[in-house]
Amino acid sequence: MIHTIDFNGQKLQCSEDETIMDALERSKVRYDVECRSGYCGTCRCRLIEGTVDYDSHPIARFSDNDLLICIAKPTSNVVVESY
Numbered sequence: 778m779i780h781t782i783d784f785n786g787q788k789l790q791c792s793e794d795e796t797i798m799d800a801l802e803r804s805k806v807r808y809d810v811e812c813r814s815g816y817c818g819t820c821r822c823r824l825i826e827g828t829v830d831y832d833s834h835p836i837a838r839f840s841d842n843d844l845l846i847c848i849a850k851p852t853s854n855v856v857v858e859s860y
């Protein structure tokens with residue numbers, strides 16, 4: 778299933794089997810990431826609306842209103858803002 782990602786006002790398409798970071802990179806949207814595996818928290822963003830799922834348990838700490846875009850896969854249309 779394909780979902781729409783609103784990332785800082787920019788609309789992207791993202792399938793449920795790719796991460797939000799994958800969709801950003803496919804669309805040539807640059808964003809700082811380091812570990813790409815949920816450890817460092819560098820990619821932490823604010824989840825304004827929608828739901829995501831994680832294939833692996835995120836190690837970095839973040840609040841319920843945040844997400845790690847390097848490992849987050851959308852399960853609905855989402856609105857995300859960077860910090």
Ligand code: FES
Nearest residue numbers: 811813818820847
């Ligand atoms: S880049 Fe390290 S947690 Fe996402």
